[in-house]
Amino acid sequence: LIVVRAAGPLLFLNQGGGRFELKPDAFQFAQAPQGTFTGVAAADYDGDGRLDIYFCLYSYYLGLSQYNYPIPYYDAQNGPPNFLVHNEGDGTFRDRTAETGLSQNNNRYSFACGWADFNGDGRPDLYVVNDFGRKNLYRNNGDGTFVDIAANAGAEDYGAGMSVSWLDYDNDGRLDLYVGNMWTPAGQRVTEQAVFQSKVPEDLRTLFRKHVAGNSLYRNSGAEAFQDVTAHAGVAKGRWAWCSDTWDFDHDGYADLYIADGFISGADRRELQSFFWRQVVANSPLESKPSPAYERGWNAINELIRSDGTWAGYQRNVFYANNRDGTFSDVSGVAGLDGIEDSRAFALADFDHDGRLEVVLKNRNSPRLRLFHNDMAAPGTGIAVSLRGSKGNRDAVGAVVAVESENGRQEKTLQAGSGFLTQHTKELFFGLGVRRAGASPGPTSPRPGGAAVRVSVRWPSGLVQVFEDVLPNQRIEIEEGAPGFRATPFVLRKAAPAATIVRAPQKNPRESLETWLIEPLPAPEFSLPDFDNNAHTLKALAGRPVLLAFWDPGCPESCAQQIRLEESRAAFRSSSWGVLAISANDEPSASQARAFVREKRLTFPHLAADVDTLAVYNLIFRYLLDRHVDMTPPTTFLVDDEGRIIKVYQGLFAAEDFLKDWPLRPRTFDQRLLRARPFAGAYYGAALRRNYFTYGVAFFDRGYTDQALAAFQQAIAAKPDDADAYYNLGTLYLRKKMYPEARANLERAVKMKPEYPNAWNNLGMIAAEEGKPDEAIADFERAIEQGSADPRSRANLS
Numbered sequence: 001l002i003v004v005r006a007a008g009p010l011l012f013l014n015q016g017g018g019r020f021e022l023k024p025d026a027f028q029f030a031q032a033p034q035g036t037f038t039g040v041a042a043a044d045y046d047g048d049g050r051l052d053i054y055f056c057l058y059s060y061y062l063g064l065s066q067y068n069y070p071i072p073y074y075d076a077q078n079g080p081p082n083f084l085v086h087n088e089g090d091g092t093f094r095d096r097t098a099e100t101g102l103s104q105n106n107n108r109y110s111f112a113c114g115w116a117d118f119n120g121d122g123r124p125d126l127y128v129v130n131d132f133g134r135k136n137l138y139r140n141n142g143d144g145t146f147v148d149i150a151a152n153a154g155a156e157d158y159g160a161g162m163s164v165s166w167l168d169y170d171n172d173g174r175l176d177l178y179v180g181n182m183w184t185p186a187g188q189r190v191t192e193q194a195v196f197q198s199k200v201p202e203d204l205r206t207l208f209r210k211h212v213a214g215n216s217l218y219r220n221s222g223a224e225a226f227q228d229v230t231a232h233a234g235v236a237k238g239r240w241a242w243c244s245d246t247w248d249f250d251h252d253g254y255a256d257l258y259i260a261d262g263f264i265s266g267a268d269r270r271e272l273q274s275f276f277w278r279q280v281v282a283n284s285p286l287e288s289k290p291s292p293a294y295e296r297g298w299n300a301i302n303e304l305i306r307s308d309g310t311w312a313g314y315q316r317n318v319f320y321a322n323n324r325d326g327t328f329s330d331v332s333g334v335a336g337l338d339g340i341e342d343s344r345a346f347a348l349a350d351f352d353h354d355g356r357l358e359v360v361l362k363n364r365n366s367p368r369l370r371l372f373h374n375d376m377a378a379p380g381t382g383i384a385v386s387l388r389g390s391k392g393n394r395d396a397v398g399a400v401v402a403v404e405s406e407n408g409r410q411e412k413t414l415q416a417g418s419g420f421l422t423q424h425t426k427e428l429f430f431g432l433g434v435r436r437a438g439a440s441p442g443p444t445s446p447r448p449g450g451a452a453v454r455v456s457v458r459w460p461s462g463l464v465q466v467f468e469d470v471l472p473n474q475r476i477e478i479e480e481g482a483p484g485f486r487a488t489p490f491v492l493r494k495a496a497p498a499a500t501i502v503r504a505p506q507k508n509p510r511e512s513l514e515t516w517l518i519e520p521l522p523a524p525e526f527s528l529p530d531f532d533n534n535a536h537t538l539k540a541l542a543g544r545p546v547l548l549a550f551w552d553p554g555c556p557e558s559c560a561q562q563i564r565l566e567e568s569r570a571a572f573r574s575s576s577w578g579v580l581a582i583s584a585n586d587e588p589s590a591s592q593a594r595a596f597v598r599e600k601r602l603t604f605p606h607l608a609a610d611v612d613t614l615a616v617y618n619l620i621f622r623y624l625l626d627r628h629v630d631m632t633p634p635t636t637f638l639v640d641d642e643g644r645i646i647k648v649y650q651g652l653f654a655a656e657d658f659l660k661d662w663p664l665r666p667r668t669f670d671q672r673l674l675r676a677r678p679f680a681g682a683y684y685g686a687a688l689r690r691n692y693f694t695y696g697v698a699f700f701d702r703g704y705t706d707q708a709l710a711a712f713q714q715a716i717a718a719k720p721d722d723a724d725a726y727y728n729l730g731t732l733y734l735r736k737k738m739y740p741e742a743r744a745n746l747e748r749a750v751k752m753k754p755e756y757p758n759a760w761n762n763l764g765m766i767a768a769e770e771g772k773p774d775e776a777i778a779d780f781e782r783a784i785e786q787g788s789a790d791p792r793s794r795a796n797l798s
Contacts, residue, residue, distance in 0.1 A: 001014070001020055002040070002042075002053070003684065004037050004040050004055070005037065005684065005685060005686060006036045006037060006686055007036075007037070007685075007686035007687075008027065008033060008037055009026075009027050009037065009040070009053075009055065010022060010026070010684055011023040011026035011027070011091065011093075013091060022684070023091050023092075025092070026091060026092050026093060027085055027092075027093050028085075028092060028093065028094050028095060029083055029085075029095045030095040030097065030098065031081070031095075033057060033080065033083070034057070034059075034080035034081065035057035035058050035059045035060075035068075035079065035080025036057060036058050036059070036060050036080075037055055037056070037057055038056045038057065038058045038110065038111050038112070038421070039055075039056035039110065039111055039112035039113050039129070039417070039420065039421060040053060040054065040055050040056065040113070040417055041053070041054055041113045041114055041115050041126075041415070041416060041417025041418070042054075042115070042397060042416040042417060043115035043124040043126075043397060043398055043415075043416070044124070044392060044393055044397070044398055044460055045084075045100075045115075045123070045124055045126075045140060045144075045146075046086070046144050047123070047392075047460070047461075048087075048089075049391065049392045049393060049460075049461070050087035050089055050393060051087055051393045051395070051397055051416065052084065052085065052086050052087050052093070052096075053084070053085050053087070053093060054082065054083070054084050054085075054102075054113050054115070054126060054128075055082055055083045055084075055085070056082050056110035056111060056112060056113050056128065056129075057079070057080040057081065057082055057083075057110060058079070058080070058109050058110060058111060058131070059079055059080055059109060061298070061302040062691070062694075063623075063691045063693060063694030063697070064299065064303070064693075064694045064697035064698055064701075065299065065693075065697045065724070066691075066693055066694065066724075067295075067298060067299070067302070068080075069294065069295050069298055070109055070131070070132040071284070071285055071287075071288045071289070071291070071294075072284050072285055072286050072287065072288070073132055073208070073211075073280075073281050073284035073294075074132070074133060074158065074204065074207040074208050074210075074211060074284070075132070075133040075134065075158070075207065076108065076109060076131075076132035076133055077107045077108065077133070077288070078107065078288060079107055079108045079109035079110065079130070079132075080109075081097070081103070081106045081107065082097070082102070082106055082110050082113075082128065083095055083097050084096050084097045084100055084102050099144075099145075100144060100145050100146055101138075101141075101145040101146045101147060102126075102138060102146050104136075104138075104146075104147070104148045105134075105136050105148050105150075106136075108128075108130035108131070108132070108133060108134075108136075109130055109131040109132050109133075110128055110129065110130050110131075111129055111130070111131055111161060111162045111163065111420060112128075112129040112161070112162060112163045112164050112180075112419065112420050112421075113126060113127065113128045113129065113164065113417065114126075114127050114164040114165070114166050114415065114417060114418055115398070115415060115416075115417070116166035116175050116413050116415065117175070117398070117400070117413070118137075118166070118174070118175045118177075118220060118224075119139070119224050120174070121140075121142070122458075122462060123140040123142050124140060124398055125137070125138060125139050125140050125146075126138040126140070126146065127155070127164050127166070127177060128164075129161035129162060129163060129164045129179060129180070130161050131160050131161055131162065132160065132211075133158055134150065134151075134156040134157065134158050135150055135155065135156060135157045135161055135164075135179065136148050136150050137149055137150035137153055137155045139224070149224060152224075153224050153225055153226050154218070154225055154226045154227065154228070155177060155218050155226045157179050157181070157216045157218070158207045158210045158211070159179075159181035159182065159210050159211050159213065159216070160181050160182040160211050161179060161180065161181055162180045162181065162182075162241055162242050162243075162244075162420055163179070163180035163241065163242060163243050163244045163245070163419045163420035164177065164178075164179055164180070164244075164418070164419070165177070165178040165179075165180075165244055165245045165246050165257075165418060165419060166413065166415070166418070167246040167255045168255065168410070168411055168412075169217070169219075169233075169246075169254070169255050169257075169322060169326075170219065170254075170326055171253065171254065171408055171409065171410055172220075173409065173411055174220035174221075174222060175220055175413065176217065176218060176219050176220045176226075177216075177217070177218040177220070177226065178215065178216070178217050178218075178235070178244055178245075178246065178257060179215060179216045179217075179218070179244070180215050180238060180241035180242065180243070180244035180259065180419075180420065181211070181213070181214055181215050181216060181238070181241060182211065182212060182214065182239075182240055182241065182312075183212070183213065183214030183215065183236055183237045183238055183239050183240075183241070184212040184239075184240070184273055184277070184312070185273075186271070186273035186274040186276075186277060187211065187212030187273065187276075187277045187281075188209070188212045188213075189274075190274065190277035190278055190281075190282070191205070191208050191209045191211075191212060191277065191281075192209070196208070196277075196282055197282060197284075200286065204286065208281065211281075212277075213236060214230075214236035214237050214238055214241070215230065215235060215236055215237075215238040215241055215244055215259065216228060216230050216236075217229050217230045217233045217235050229326065232326060232327065233326060233327055233328055234320075234327055234328050234329070234330075235257060235320050235328050237318065237330075238259035238261055238318050239259070239261040239262065239312065239315040239316075239318065240261050240262055240263045240312035240315060241259045241260075241261050241318075242259075242260050242261060242262075242343060242344045242345060242420045243259070243260040243343070243344065243345040243346055243419040243420040243421070243422055244257065244258070244259045244260075244419060244420075245257075245258060245346070245348075245418055245419035245422065245424075246258070247348050247357050247429065248382075248429065248430070248431040249319075249321065249335070249357075249374065249376070249379075250321070250376060250379045250380065250431065251356075251379035251380035251381065251382045251431030251432065251433075252322070252324065252379075252380050252431055252433060253324075253380065253405070253407050253408060253410060253430075253431050253432060253433040254322035254324050254431075255322055256319070256320060256321050256322050256328075257318075257319070257320040257322075257328060258317070258318070258319050258320075258337060258346065258359070259317060259318040259319075259320075260317055260343035260344060260345060260346050260361060260362075260420075261315050261316075261317055261318065261343060262312060262313060262314070262315035262316075262317075262340070262341065262342040262343055262364075263305075263311050263312035263313060263315075263342060264305045264309070264310060264311045264312065264313050264342060264364075265310055265313030265314045265340075265341070265342050265365060266305065266308040266309045266310040266311075266313060267308040268308045268309050268310060269310050269313070269314065270309070270310060271310055271311070271312075271313070272301060272304055272305070272309055272310060272311040273311065273312055275301065275304075276297075276301055276311065279297040279300065279301075280294065280297035280298055280300075280301060283297055289787045290757075290787065303628060306626060306627060306628040307627075307628045307629060308627070308629065313342065314340055315340070315342075316332060316333075316338040316339065316340050317332060317337055317338055317339050317340075317343055317361075318330060318332050318338070319331055319332040319335045319337040319338070321335075336372070336375075337359070337372060339361060339363070339370060341363040341364070341365055341366070341367065341370075342363055342364040342365050343361055343362070343363050343364075344362050344363065344364055344420065344421065345361075345362045345419060345420050345421045345422045346359050346360060346361045346362065346419070346422065347359075347360045347362075347422050347423065347424050347425075348360075348424040348425055349424065349425040349427075350384065350425065350427065350429070351371075352373075352491060352493075352494075353475070353490060353491040354490050354491050354492075354493040355382050355384060355429075355473060355475075355490035355491075356373075356374035356376075356379070356382075356493075357374065357425075357429055358371060358372060358373055358374065359371070359372040360372075379431065380431050380432055380433050381431075381432045381433075381450050381472040381473050382429060382430060382431050382432055382472065382473065382490075383403060383429075383430050383432065383453060383455070383470065383472050383473070383474065383475075383476065384427050384428065384429050384430075384474075384475040384476070384490075385401050385403075385427065385428045385429075385430070385455065385457075385475075385476055385478065386426070386427045386428075386475060386476070386477045386478070387399050387401070387414060387426070387428075387457065387459075387477075387478055387479075387480070388477070388478070388479045388480065389459060389460065389461070389480045390479060390480040390481055391459065391461035391463060391480055391481065392459055392460035392461040392480070393460060395414075395416065395426060396414055396426075396459065396460070396480065397414055397415065397416045397426075397460070398413065398414065398415075398460040399413070399414045399457055399458065399459050399460055400412070400413050400414075400457070400458040401413075401414070401428050401430075401455065401456070401457050401458075402455070402456045402457075402458075403430045403432070403453050403454070403455055404453060404454040404455075404456075405432045405433060405451065405453040405454075405472075406433070406451045407432060407433025408433070410430055412428045412430065414426060414428060427475070432450075432453065432472050450471070450472045450473070451472070452468075452469040452470055452471055452472075453470050453471075453472060454466065454467070454468055454469075454470070455467045455470050455476065455478075457478060457480075459480050461480070463480060463481065465478070465480075465481075467484075467485060470485075470487075471487070473489060473490050474487045474488060474489045474490060475487070475488045475489075475490065476488075511651060512649070512650065512651030512652055512653060513649075513650040513651060514647065514648070514649050514650070514653070514657075515624075515625075515647065515648045515650075516646065516647050516666065516672060516675045516676070517624070517645060517646055517647065517648070517672070518669075518672045518673060518676050518688050519669075519672075519688060519689065519690045520640065520642075520644035520645060520646045521620065521624070521644060521645045521690060522643060522644055522645075522710070522714075523538060523546075523548070523620075523637065523639045523643055523644065523645050524538075524613075524616050524617065524620065524707060525537065525538050525539060526538060526609075526613045526616075528582065528607040528608065528609055528610075528613060529607065529608060530605045530606055530607050530608070531593075531594050531597060531606055531608065534605075536580060536605050536607055538639070538643065539643070541578035541580075541639075542641070542643060543641050544576050544577060544578050544641055545575075545576075545577050545578070545638065545639070545640060545641060545662050546577070546578040546579070546580065546638075546639040547565070547572075547577065547578070547579045547580070547636055547637070547638060547639075547658055548580055548582060548617075548636065548637040548639060549561060549562070549565065549579065549580065549581045549582065549634065549636045550582050550583070550614075550617065550631060550633055550634065550635045550636070550637075551581055551582070551583050551593075551633045551634050552583060552584070552589065552633040552634075553583060553589060553592035553593040553595075553596045554589070554592060555633050555634065557633070557634055557651065557652045558633040558634040559596060560652055561634040561636070561652055561653070562581060562596070562597075562600070562602055562606075563600060563602075564652075564653075564654060564655050565579060565581070565604065565655055566600065566601075566602045566603065566604065567655065568655030568656070568659065569603055569604060571655070571659055572604070572655070572659070575659065575662070577659075577662075579604045579605070580604075580605050580607055581602075581604065581605065581606045581607065582606075582607045582609045582613075582614075582617075583606065583607075583608065583609065583633075584608070584609060584611075584614060585608035585609055585610055586611070590608050593606060593608070612704070615702065615704070616699070616704055616707055617631065617637075618630055618631045619695070619698050619699060619702070619704075619707075620645070620695075621635065621648070622698075623691070623694050623695055623698055624648065632650070634649075634650075634651065634652060635648065635649065635650050636648070636649040636653070636658070637649075638658065638661065638662070638665075640665070646665060646666075647661060647665075673688070689718050689719075690714075690718075692711045692712070692714040692715040692718060693711070693712070693715040693722070693724070693725055693728075695707075695708075695711040695714075696708045696709075696711035696712040696715055696725070696728055697728070699711055700728065700732065705732055705735065705736065708728075708732055709729065709732050709733075712725050712728050712729040712732065713729065716729065721752060723748075723749045723750075723752035723753035723756065723759075724749070724753075726745045726746070726748040726749040726752070727745070727746060727749040727756065727758065727759050727762075729745045730742045730743070730744070730745030730746035730748075730749060730759070730762060731746075731762055733745060734746075734762055734765065734766060737769075739766050739769060739770060742762070742766055743763065743766050746759050746762055746763050746766070747763070750763070755786050756786070757782075757783040757784075757786035757787060758783070760779045760780075760782045760783040760786065761779070761780060761783040761796070763779045764776045764777070764778075764779030764780040764783065764796060764797075765796065767779060768796065776796070777797065780794075780796050780797040781797065784797065
C-alpha cells in the first residue's frame with residue numbers, strides 16, 4: 001500500500017492476515033522535495049516487471065507571505081520538481097528523474113499525471129497536467145529515457161490544469177486525452193477587455209484567455225499527433241474542474257465524461273472570480289521577477305477564502321453523455337450527478353457486483369462523501385474483465401483489453417492513477433452497445449446471454465491472449481498465460497434503495513465549540529486595569545491555570561457566562577485558579593460592563609482592555625485555525641501554568657467544564673494528538689507545527705512590533721533554515737534601530753538565500769546608518785542587480 005501524504009509518500013508492506021507494516025526510507029529522492037505531493041500514477045516504464053511511480057508536486061499557499069507565487073501566471077516555471085522513482089524490487093524506490101530525461105520541463109505546478117501507451121509501441125508514455133501553463137507529454141523511448149513531445153504532438157494545452165484522463169472516446173483504437181482545466185465566465189469577460197494586460201502581445205493574451213476556456217479534448221490522430229476537438233465535442237464547460245474522468249454510464253459502448261468541480265463555497269456568497277482576474281492575474285508580470293501588486297493580490301484572495309469568502313463556489317458537477325458521433329450532451333441534472341458541493345475527486349467500482357459501476361464522490365465540504373448507484377432502467381449489456389499478471393506485474397497495470405462485439409471494437413487500458421487524486425477499480429468494464437429489439441434484457445436480469453464477444457488481452461510482458469465466444473453479462477477473471485478464464489454472472493439487480501436526501505446542516509448560531517490545541521500557543525502578556533483601577537498582568541498568575549474570559553456586556557451569552565463563573569468562584573479559588581474577565585474599555589461598553597459587574601456583585605477581576613490588547617488577542621484567535629474569522633464573545637482561553645493557551649472555548653459553558661478540563665488536560669504532544677484524532681490508530685501525517693510566520697506577518701502588518709518579533713523568533717526556532725523569517729526579524733530590528741541585531745539576521749538570510757534583493761537593500765541601509773558608504777553602495781547595487789522591486793534601492797543609491 002502506497003499512501004501519498006502532502007509531505008511525501010509512505011510504503012506499507014502487506015504482512016498477510018490483514019496487517020501492513022511501514023517500510024522505513026522506502027523512497028530515496030535525489031534532492032529534498034520542494035513542494036506538496038499531489039497526483040501519483042504507477043506503471044512499469046522499463047519493462048522489468050515491477051511497477052514504478054511518478055509523483056507530482058505543487059506549491060500551495062501556506063499563510064501570510066508564505067507562497068511561491070506562480071510567475072508569470074500564464075506560463076509559470078518556478079514550481080517544485082516532480083519525481084520518477086524506480087522500483088528496485090527490494091521494497092525501495094530510487095529516484096531516476098534526471099537519468100530518464102524527465103527533468104525536461106520539470107519546473108511546473110503539477111496536479112496530476114497518467115500513464116498510457118498512446119502511440120501503440122507497447123511502452124507506457126506519461127502525460128503530466130500542470131497549473132499555470134503548458135502540460136507535458138513524455139514519450140517513452142524504449143531505452144529507459146523519455147522526451148517531452150507535447151508541443152510537437154499538439155497537446156501542450158496551456159491552462160489551469162488539474163486532471164488527466166486517457167480514453168478512446170470515438171472507438172477508433174487510439175487513446176485520446178481529456179484534460180481538466182478551468183472554465184470561468186468572469187475570467188472570459190475580463191480577459192476580453194482591452195484594458196486587461198493591454199501592453200502584452202496578442203499571442204500572450206491568447207494564453208491568458210486559454211486559462212479560462214475550460215477543459216480540453218484531444219483526439220489522437222495517429223503518428224504521435226493530437227487534434228483539439230473540444231469545441232466540436234462540446235465538452236469545454238467543466239467549471240472549476242478537479243477530477244475529470246470517464247466510464248460508460250449507459251453501456252452503449254462509448255465513453256462518457258464526468259467532472260467533479262467547484263473550489264470554495266463560503267458563507268459569504270459574493271463571488272471572488274472577477275476579483276481574481278482583475279486584481280491578481282491582471283497584475284501578473286511577464287517575466288520571473290517580483291511584483292508587489294501581483295503578490296498582494298494572491299495574498300488577498302487566499303485570505304478572503306479563509307475568511308468565509310466564495311471563489312468558484314456553489315458549482316454543479318458536470319456529466320457528459322457520448323452521442324456516438326464525436327459530440328457529447330450535458331445530462332448532469334437528469335442523470336442525478338450534478339452535486340453542488342465543492343467536489344474534488346471520484347472513484348469507480350462495482351460495489352454490488354451487478355455489472356454497473358458506482359461512483360464514490362469525495363467533497364471538500366459536507367457531505368464529504370457521496371455514493372451514486374447506477375439506477376438506469378435499461379442500459380446495454382456489459383462485461384467486466386479482471387486480470388492477474390504472472391510474467392509482468394501482478395496487478396496487470398498497463399495491460400490493454402479489447403472487446404469485439406456485434407456493435408464494434410473497444411479497447412481499455414488498466415491504469416493505476418487517473419483523474420485527480422484517484423485510482424479506480426482494477427476491473428475493466430465494457431458496455432456492449434444499445435440493446436436491439438428482441439435481445440436479452442440488460443443487467444436488470446444479468447444472466448449470461450445475447451451475442452457472444454471476443455476478448456483479447458495484451459499483457460505488459462508482450463504476451464497476447466485471445467478468448468472467443470465469451471458471453472455478456474458476466475465478470476471474467478483471466479490469469480496471464482492460463483488457457484481459460486473463470487466466469488461469474490453479474491448479481492441479479494435488486495431494487496435500488498431510496499435516494500438519500502441531502503440537506504444542508506442547520507448551523508446553530510449559539511452553538512458552543514471547544515478546541516484543544518495540538519501545539520500550545522504562548523499567551524501575549526498585558527497589563528490592564530480593573531474597574532477599581534488596579535493593574536493586572538498575566539505573568540502575576542504564572543504557575544497557575546488561568547481563564548481569560550473575553551466578554552461583551554451587550555451580549556446575553558457573555559453576561560450569562562460571567563454569572564456562571566461567579567457562581568463557582570469558591571471552586572476556582574480553592575483550586576488556585578486565576579480568572580480574568582476582559583471587555584473593551586471604550587464607551588458605552590465600559591460603562592455597561594461596570595454597571596453589570598456591580599449589579600451582579602461579581603467578585604473576580606473584570607479588566608477594561610485597550611484596543612491594542614483586544615486586537616492582539618483577536619489576531620491570536622483569527623489565525624489559530626485555517627478558517628480566519630474574528631473572535632466573538634463569549635470566547636474563553638484556558639492558559640496553563642507555563643503561560644500557554646491550551647484550549648479555546650467559543651460560546652457559553654458551565655464553570656464545571658473548565659474545572660474538569662484542567663486535571664484531564666493533555667500534557668504531551670502524543671496526548672494532545674490522541675485528542676485530535678477522530679479514531680484510534682497511528683498518526684503518519686506531516687509534522688504538526690504552529691505557523692508562527694503567519695502570526696509574525698499579521699502582527700507586523702498591524703504595527704505590533706514586539707509581538708511580531710516574538711513570533712518570528714518562534715518561527716526560526718521551529719524552522720532554523722527559514723531565510724524569510726530571518727529577513728523579517730532583521731527588518732523589524734532595523735525599524736527599532738537595533739543595527740547589530742538587524743545585521744546579524746539579514747546576513748543569515750542572504751547566506752541561506754543569496755538572491756534576496758530586499759535583504760541586500762536593508763543591509764545597505766544599515767551600512768549607511770553605520771557610516772560605511774562603500775559597503776552601503778555595494779549592497780544597494782547588488783539589490784538592483786537582483787531585480788529589487790523596492791524603489792528605495794535606487795533612491796538610496798542616489
